[in-house]
Amino acid sequence: MQDSGVTPTDAHQGARRHLRPGGWAAVLVPVVATAALILSAPMPVRAVRDITFDSYQRLSPRPYDPTLPVRIVDIDDESLARLGQWPWPRARLAAIVDRLQAAGAAAVAFDILLSEPERTGGPEAPGDERLAEAVASAPVVMSLTLTNAPGETPLAPKAGFATAGDDPLNFVPRFPGVIPSLPLFTKPAAGLGALNWVPDRDLVVRRVPTLMALGDALVPSLASEALRVAQGASTILVRASNASGETAFGRQTGIAAVRIGDATIATEADGALRIHYAGTRPERRLAAWRLLDGSADTAALSGAIVLVGTSAAALADVRATPLEAAVPGVDIHAEFIEHVLSGARLMRPDYAPGIEVAALLTFSALAAALALRVRPLVSALGFLGLAATVAAASWLAFSRWAMLIDPVWPLAGTAASFATAIAIALRRTEAERRWIRQAFAxxxxxxxxxxxxxxxxxxxxxxxxxxxxxxxxxxxxxxxxxxxxxxxxxxxxxxxxxxxxxxxxxxxxxxxxxxxxxxxxxxxxxxxxxxxxxxxxxxxxxxxxxxxxxxxxxxxxxxxxxxxxxxxxxxxxxxxxxxxxxxxxxxxxxxxxxxxxxxxxxxxxxxxxxxxxxxxxxxxxPAFTFVLVDEVRLRGRGEATRLYALVSGPDGKDAGFDDFRRQHDAAIAAAINGRTSAQELLEEVSRSPAGARHARLYAYHRTRLAENEPVPEG
Missing domain, CATH: 3.30.70.1230 (Nucleotide cyclase, GGDEF domain)
Incomplete structure (x- = not known):
């Protein structure tokens, strides 16, 4: 035999040198691709991210505090059934305002757009004037809706604005048109706020604007205006990039915070507040019919911000939130105010993508090193540990610091790099098997x-x-x-x-x-x-x-x-x-x-x-003992080949074996030929003491007969 001159160690080390550079390059491809996705955040990335953050809120919603001074007067289905269908006479709405003022409400905000005169007849026809009188005598916030239809409707804002840093008009949602409530109501009102939502592409309301713009004029949201009126503040302060204390290095990065009275709201770049929801709560609501008939306990209304809205199914003012698929819109305004008053924070900081990319790079390198350097079982357990660490860190950021750091895409990139490295490791294992074969003389x-x-x-x-x-x-x-x-x-x-x-x-x-x-x-x-x-x-x-x-x-x-x-x-x-x-x-x-x-x-x-x-x-x-096994077509051969199992040598045959062999061979032959008696013969021979060692063979033929399979190929 001719020696090749290549030792097993040489072959092993050469293969390692060959695999490593290409292997690491292959591992980097999914890492770089995932990093690009995190930084560019296309729609699929944002969709998965939103689902993740929604699940966090469902796992840990904001604890509801019933002492927070926020209540809803709910024009619910029972109120409509008792007092009549919508629209209600304006005098009845005026009565609601009067009772809320008498109860000591700090602000009354209408989540109802009263943009048309009253149409009801009868003795309550002067209802608009009656409601205007009630609005003038109470701290009422009337509503408007901003639209994308250009218009010339004049609007006299109630809130003043002071800005620090870049112009907030560059960042907030801007609309060219407006549908306000009637001037009869807006003129005497203490505040005027927009009802608009800016839901995500899946129509879930995760963020609520604090401010919007009508042309070149800032307009507060209904909830922001209710906060201002309740505190008796006249001005809303907006801090944007490049304000004193805001590090932006000259770049216009967006709004940082909105201050309303004593409340400072940390916002996202467009001035929106990401709400940490508590969910729909019955303690927050007071049925309108109970308020009007005097049966309601109004103690909780003293000093409270009261939102007048509806949960009635027929009025269809329903939105989706991370916690619930169908929520009355007025509840979202209430959640906004509660979030601010409770001091809750929920932010996705602008440096979050950087943290996620850093996590991706770190954990991908660790996962790849595990896959390439330790046994597959150990590396798999190590990867699960890394994945748990990423998920736990993300959850900790949410639960302790109210920061939204996405674990999914760093984990996806880490998993892809780990899978690539595992494939390389398995390829290396197969190569090592070949090297071992070469190493044996x-x-x-x-x-x-x-x-x-x-x-x-x-x-x-x-x-x-x-x-x-x-x-x-x-x-x-x-x-x-x-x-x-x-x-x-x-x-x-x-x-x-x-x-x-x-x-x-x-x-x-x-x-x-x-x-x-x-x-x-x-x-x-x-x-x-x-x-x-x-x-x-x-x-x-x-x-x-x-x-x-x-x-x-x-x-x-x-x-x-x-x-x-x-x-x-x-x-x-x-x-x-x-x-x-x-x-x-x-x-x-x-x-x-x-x-x-x-x-x-x-x-x-x-x-x-x-x-x-x-x-x-x-x-x-002929001196050895065999039993029939099957008849197969071996690849490369035209005719079927009969196969036998070697049972013993010339001296190893047990007494009575010949009888067993005849019974066995007859059953197998019947199975090979597909005879109807085969199943019974196989069952009979399998019960014999000598047949126990061939149980798997009998089971194979019984299955083959049951499924009517052809002659197998080997």
Whole structure:
């Protein structure tokens, strides 16, 4: 045999040098792509981010504080049923204002647009004047709606604005038109606020504007104006980028905060407040009919900001929030005010994408290092730990500091880099298996070595056709074992298994053709004549199975489970000789006989039989005991091949075995031919004591018959 001059260590290190640069480059691709997504935030990224943050709110909503001075007078379904359908007479709305003023409300804000004169007739026809009188005598905030339809409707704002830093008109939502409440109501009102929402593309109201713009004039939202009126403030202060204390380095980054009286609202760049919702609460509501008939307890209204709105289904003033799919719009105004008064904060800071990219880079590097340097199970557990760390950090930022840091996309990028690294690691494992095969020398029995020494001419290139018996053996479940071991442990394991198998092959006069990493190929009757080569191959197979059984205590000491070896044997003509070049060659066998033996070994996995042989082997070894297994079409062969299981050697047949074999072979033959009696025969033979060792074979045939499968291919 010609030595290649390449040691196992050289091959291993060379492969590592080859894999590492390309591997790290492949790992970086998903990281860079995910970082770009985080920074650019296209719609799918924002959608997933919103879902994540909504889930946080559902897991931990803002605790509701019933002492907060915010209440809703609800024109609910029962109020409509008792007092009549909408629209109500304006005098009735005036009565609501009067009762709220009498109860000591700090502000009364109408979440109702009264843009048209009253249409009702009768004695309540002067209702508009009656409501205007009530508005003039109470701290009332009337509403308006900003529109995208240009118009010339004059609007006299009630609130004054002071700005620090960049012009807020550059950042807030701007509208060209307006639909106000009637001037009869807006002139005497203490405040005037916009009803507009700016929902996200999924129509969920996560953020509510504090300010909007009508042309070049700032307009407060209804909730902001209610806060101003309740505190008796005249001016709203807006702090934007480049104000004193705001670090923007000359860039116009947006609004930082809005101050209304004593309340400072930290906003996002467009002046919107991201609300931490508490959810719809019955304690917040007071039915309008109870207020009007005097049955309501009005103690909680003293000093409160009271919003007049509706939850009636017929009026369809319904919005979606992170907590609920259908919420009356007036509740969102109330949540806004409660959020501000409670001192709650919920922000996605402008540096959040930077934190997320940093987390992506850090955890992707750690995950890739785990995948490439430790065993797959350990690396998988490590990745789960990293993922849990990212998720926990995001949750901690929300629950403790009210900061919204997205864990999903950093985790997605980390998972992608980890998966890429795992693929590289698995590829490396497969490469190491090939290196291990190359590292094993091609063994010959001592007799063959001596014969070659006597006849060096046999090393000349070329070959001959001669009958041989070929044996393939394969370690079952090697891949799953190898994934739990490092490279050194894999080599040790293979050496532990291959040594006794090799010893038995050579002890029975065989030639080791090659090691296949988790298996081996051997043949008999070449390069020297071996009398009874079929019998010797069969004896070697039985001895190999016995040797594997003796390895169980050794494997148990090393913490490894018992193993099984599948063996396939075929005999026939093959081309044997030195195959290769003058500089490097191997003594080997090729041809249909070799291919058939390999297919038989692979097929043995299906039936659960440890040693599977062809009909040619059975015919050449009458002294051995076999049972019929199946008839298959081996790839590359036109005719079906009968397969048998080797049961014992010439001296191993038990008394009464011949009766069992006849019963067994009859049942299997019936199954092969698809006879209707096959199921019954298989069931009967499976109940015999000797049939227990072939239970998997019987189960296979019963399933095959039940599913009417054709002759299998191997």
């Amino acid at each position: 091609r063994y010959l029995s001592p007799e063959v070595v001596a014969a070659l020494a006597r006849e060096p001419g046999r090393l000349a290139l070329g070959g001959e056709i001669r009958p041989i018996t070929v044996l393939f053996a394969d370690i079952r479940g090697f891949t799953s074992r190898a994934e739990r071991l490092d490279a050194r442990e894999v080599v040790t394991f293979l050496n532990t298994v291959h040594t006794p198998l090799t010893d038995e092959v050579m002890r029975h006069g065989g030639t080791i053709d090659k090691f296949l990493g988790d298996g081996l190929m051997a043949f008999w009757n070449a390069p020297l004549d071996v009398p009874d080569h079929v019998a010797k191959a069969l004896k070697a197979a039985l001895a190999m199975q016995a040797a594997i059984g003796r390895l169980a205590p050794t494997l148990a000491q090393e913490g490894l489970p018992p193993l099984a070896v599948g063996i396939g044997i075929h005999t026939g003509p093959a081309c044997v000789g030195n195959l290769g070049s003058r500089h490097r060659f191997d003594y080997s066998a090729v041809g249909d006989t070799v291919n058939a033996a390999a297919r038989i070994e692979q097929t043995s996995k299906v039936y659960g039989e440890p040693i599977l042989v062809s009909g040619e082997v059975v015919a050449a070894a």
